Every structure is written in structure tokens, then in C-alpha cells.
């Protein structure tokens with residue numbers, strides 16, 4: 001859409017699937033509020049589906065000024081054609097200035113199509129958003145060339161300025177049940193005839209994953225060599241009360257769920273401690289772990305690039321080192337509990 005008419009508002013696509021685990025919409029509302037303040041406008045969240053009005057209150061409690069709801073049985077399941085049609089109509093009617101979505105599998109599939117439909121640009125996987133106070137344009141920071149460079153993208157001539165943003169980059173605002181907002185039910189254009197007919201869906205059983213918030217993340221890569229060895233990574237993460245991450249080859253081999261992929265096309269994490277095992281340190285992977293405070297790498301090749309960014313490197317075979325590490329940790333945890341029990345007995349004996 002040519003930027004020749006006045007435009008208004010910061011819009012955020014409300015990705016309410018797995019709502020309590022997927023916090024990206026809430027994170028975007030917090031950032032959207034900052035942008036809206038500079039632009040002297042409002043934050044609107046768009047929610048599509050069936051029985052989704054329940055999410056509207058959740059979004060206003062996290063800072064949304066307005067929630068636009070499309071309730072329709074035909075929107076029960078996400079379908080790219082339908083979602084594009086509904087939101088494109090809303091954009092044409094209301095001309096928002098900015099439209100953001102999380103860089104989830106959802107946002108990554110449907111935002112490019114939507115951007116094409118409304119004739120505007122799209123920056124994918126942004127890690128920073130600011131408004132240029134002089135021009136009012138959105139400065140969209142996104143990794144380029146496999147994360148080697150950071151590019152600043154500006155959509156100066158078209159509106160809306162569209163971007164997908166990685167989960168975990170921004171911090172959500174606290175839930176405030178007293179906050180109020182306007183909930184609108186605008187006209188929707190649900191086309192009955194779709195080229196793809198969804199007959200049903202079944203939720204995949206995956207272990208709960210809290211990667212973006214985890215204080216400890218243990219990552220397994222191709223060097224582990226087998227699913228059995230990858231299980232040891234999960235065990236290590238469990239002992240450290242952390243989460244498991246994976247590189248793309250580990251996901252492709254079926255050792256880990258895709259939700260645990262880290263990197264350019266996966267998640268970005270910011271733990272206090274990250275242990276990277278059997279990973280070479282490819283740029284596309286390390287793009288997701290720059291936020292880690294301390295990195296320990298285990299690799300049998302002393303020249304592996306991962307050692308350049310690691311704070312501590314262990315050169316050795318993971319099949320030898322991992323069992324040793326697990327044994328040492330279990331012993332430490334056991335001693336800690338024994339000490340704890342002994343001290344409780346001493347305290348209660350003395351009382």
C-alpha cells in the first residue's frame with residue numbers, strides 16, 4: 001500500500017495458540033506500547049479464531065489499548081488463505097502504521113503472504129525495533145548473512161511497516177487485571193470456498209518447553225551421533241533444572257522436537273549458563289545463543305568455531321565426557337541432599 005494517506009496505529013497479530021507457553025504476543029504488546037507512545041497512537045491486537053474473545057481481556061491486561069476480534073467457526077483452525085483475507089481487509093479499512101507478529105512458524109508462514117497482498121515490505125526475524133523520532137519510520141533491526149551482520153531496514157514508502165520478531169527479544173509487561181481497553185468486532189470476510197480444506201487437527205505431544213525464559217540451557221548437536229546420546233543431554237538439562245536446545249541436524253535426525261531448535265530459524269535464548277555439546281558453532285546456530293551469559297562448549301575438534309565464543313571449552317569425545325559429567329553432578333546433588341538432611345536432623349535435635 002503506497003504511503004500517501006495518513007496511517008495510524010501499532011497493530012500486533014495475537015498468536016494465541018498454546019497461549020500460556022507462547023508469550024511472544026505479550027512481549028510485542030510491551031514493545032508496541034513504547035513505539036505507540038513515540039508515535040502518539042495506540043496498540044491494537046488482532047485475534048482470529050473460534051471462542052477467542054477470552055484472549056481479548058488477557059491482551060488488555062498486558063497493555064493493549066484495543067483488541068479487534070474475528071470470531072467465526074471457519075477460523076477455528078489456522079488457515080493461511082483465510083487469515084490473510086481477514087487481516088488484509090482490516091488493513092485496507094483502517095490503514096495501520098505498523099503491523100508486528102512473532103517469528104513463530106505461524107508468523108513466518110502467513111506474514112509474507114499478507115505483506116504481498118497489501119503491497120508492502122516485511123522484515124523477518126527482527127531483534128530490535130525503534131521509531132526514528134525525525135521521520136516516524138520504524139527502524140527494524142534484523143540479522144543478515146547468517147547473523148554475521150545486523151541490517152537496519154526501513155519501509156519508508158509503504159504502509160503498514162511489517163515485521164516478525166523473535167520470541168524472547170522483548171520483555172512482557174506484568175498482568176494488570178484493572179487495565180481496560182476497547183474490544184471491537186469489525187466486519188470479517190470469511191470465504192467459504194478455500195483451496196485447502198482442513199479436515200481436522202491433532203495436537204503433537206511435546207514436552208513442555210520454556211526455552212526463552214530458562215536460566216540453564218543444554219544444547220545437543222550432530223556430534224552426539226545418536227538419539228541415545230541425545231537423551232544424555234536431556235538428563236543433564238534435567239539435573240541442572242534447565243531446558244534442552246538443539247541444532248538443526250539434531251532436529252532433522254528426529255532426536256529433538258522442532259520447538260527446541262535454536263538459531264536463525266529457531267529460537268533465541270538468554271540463559272545464565274548454556275552448555276553446547278557436539279555443535280560446531282555455525283553462524284546460523286550461534287545467532288540464537290548470543291544472549292547467553294556463560295557458554296561451555298564440548299567438542300572433540302579443538303579448532304571447532306564454537307570455542308571462539310565459549311567461555312570454557314572442553315576438548316574431548318562427548319560419549320566419554322557426558323557420562324562423567326552426569327555422574328559427577330549426580331554425586332554432588334546426592335551429597336548436597338545428604339548434607340541438607342543431616343543439618344535438618346541436627347537442627348531439630350537441638351530444638
Ligand SMILES: Cc1cc2nc3c(=O)[nH]c(=O)nc-3n(C[C@H](O)[C@H](O)[C@H](O)COP(=O)(O)OP(=O)(O)OC[C@H]3O[C@@H](n4cnc5c(N)ncnc54)[C@H](O)[C@@H]3O)c2cc1C
Pocket residue numbers: 220221222223224225246247248249250261262263264265266277278279280281282283284285298299300301304316317318319
Ligand atoms: C538458511 C539457513 C538457516 C539455518 N538455520 C539454522 C538454525 O536456526 N539453527 C541451526 O542449528 N542450524 C541452522 N542452519 C544449519 C547450520 O548452518 C549448521 O549446519 C548447523 O548449525 C550445524 O549443526 P551442528 O553444529 O549440530 O552440526 P555440525 O556442524 O556437523 O557439527 C558437529 C560438531 O560435533 C563435533 N563432534 C563430532 N563428534 C563428536 C563427539 N563424539 N564428541 C564431541 N564432539 C563431536 C564435530 O567436531 C563438529 O564440530 C541453517 C542453515 C541455513 C543454510
